[in-house]
Amino acid sequence: MTQRAVLLANLGSPDKPETAEVRRYLNQFLMDPYVIQLPWPLRRMIVSLFVLPTRPKASAEAYQSIWWPEGSPLVVLSQQLRDAVQAKTDVPVAMAMRYGQPSIEQQLLKLCENPAITEVLFMPMYPHFADSTVETSIQEARRVIKAHDLNITLQVVQPFYDDPDYINALVESASPHLNEPYDHLIFSYHGLPESHILKRDESGSHCLKQAECCATPHPAHATCYRHQVMRTTAAFAAKAGLEASRYSVAFQSRLGRQKWLGPNTEDRIRELAASGARKLLVICPAFVTDCLETLEEIQIRGQEVFEEAGGEQLTLIPCLNTHPAWVDVLSQWCASDPTD
The missing domain is CATH 3.40.50.1400 (Rossmann fold)
Structure with a gap:
């Protein structure tokens, strides 16, 4: 019998609003070929010579202006959303980030510690398709499954821009x-x-x-x-x-x-x-x-x-975050098949 788990995936955040952490995060993000769509040598040159020398400090200051005592707002709110959805469904629900922590790899491996899990419903938390958000997240999930020979089926929720x-x-x-x-x-x-x-x-x-x-x-x-x-x-x-x-x-x-x-x-x-x-x-x-x-x-x-x-x-106007109507929608998707 197929037992489903759900993995929600968002973009990610540096671990701390400090220059070194932001530099590490930006390097991972911008070196993704789905984000800067250029050959590796050109991408490496642009990121190393024109972005990483100055942008991490400015970005760290921007993060500091919005950082919460509990951590990155994106990560904190995402975890709160996971908890709210989990409270309304019987299937295991996890939350991952494409860049930074917790990673898609960590969360897929954790879900698969339960040998009864045979299907993961993967929900990229982006309403609209883009290579730099939806596609890279899907490809990372598939890479992890292949690299670790995980015995699961990946079902992907399609962009829901006009759902x-x-x-x-x-x-x-x-x-x-x-x-x-x-x-x-x-x-x-x-x-x-x-x-x-x-x-x-x-x-x-x-x-x-x-x-x-x-x-x-x-x-x-x-x-x-x-x-x-x-x-x-x-x-x-x-x-x-x-x-x-x-x-x-x-x-x-x-x-x-x-x-x-x-x-x-x-x-x-x-x-x-x-x-x-x-x-x-x-x-x-x-x-x-x-x-x-x-x-x-x-x-x-x-x-x-x-x-x-x-x-x-x-x-x-705040994002959907943990609004009850949004939690209800995601909970319904967990139990249905919105992948067509």
């Missing part, structure tokens, strides 16, 4: 903020180099080649990050009853000089302040758990940018 249960939970979690007065809502998604989008379009003629590529049905949408974030936005807006003039999409967290998806979130914040907006809401649906990119980049730096441009109040 009705996910959208309903997202809207429910955001509703208290949407019910308060505001001028504009920004959907701020994690940025992605355009090259990642183009590489996944096997036709070579659709993604980013047409003005309405995301709205025109195409097989490439199955792995197109931009299409999927637009679908999330549209589904959220329809469910929440948002007026088209009161929300917009932007992309944050750029790194390097290549062309990234736009518009840039900070630029959009400045534009809205210049147009007279005084109260902004920002939601970050690419993340299901609050982390450096939401708590520091949006809540702290975003507010500073908004004030400097003439705005007054920028409010970050």
Whole structure:
């Protein structure tokens, strides 16, 4: 008889908000070929010469501004989510990080200490497909299974960017903020180099080649990050009853000089302040758990940018974190088969 376990997987965090720890974390993250999609020698040169000499110190200071007494907010909240889901399901549930601790390898090996476990339902905690999040996590899980000859079947939950249960939970979690007065809502998604989008379009003629590529049905949408974030936005807006003039999409967290998806979130914040907006809401649906990119980049730096441009109040709508509606959704997935 098949006995299932569940492994939730998020991106990861340094162990401490200190330069050495952040350098180690960034090296692991940026040397992943799914993140910087260049041959190893070029990737090694860029990371070693242009990133690691200076960025770890600045990133450590950013982490220090949002670090909790219990540790990294991402790791702490992820563990709380695991505990909440475990309390509502009979199957074993574990939480892993693609980079840092606890690793996917550690958690898979721990689950497989129980010889009755024959199937692992692997849930990358990213609503939208990207090589640098979903694909690298799946490939790491498969590498571990092969390397250790684990006698388990890996079932993978597919990107859930427009899943009705996910959208309903997202809207429910955001509703208290949407019910308060505001001028504009920004959907701020994690940025992605355009090259990642183009590489996944096997036709070579659709993604980013047409003005309405995301709205025109195409097989490439199955792995197109931009299409999927637009679908999330549209589904959220329809469910929440948002007026088209009161929300917009932007992309944050750029790194390097290549062309990234736009518009840039900070630029959009400045534009809205210049147009007279005084109260902004920002939601970050690419993340299901609050982390450096939401708590520091949006809540702290975003507010500073908004004030400097003439705005007054920028409010970050928290990620789903451990919202009861989200816990219910994940608990239901644990017992079902959302892998199709």
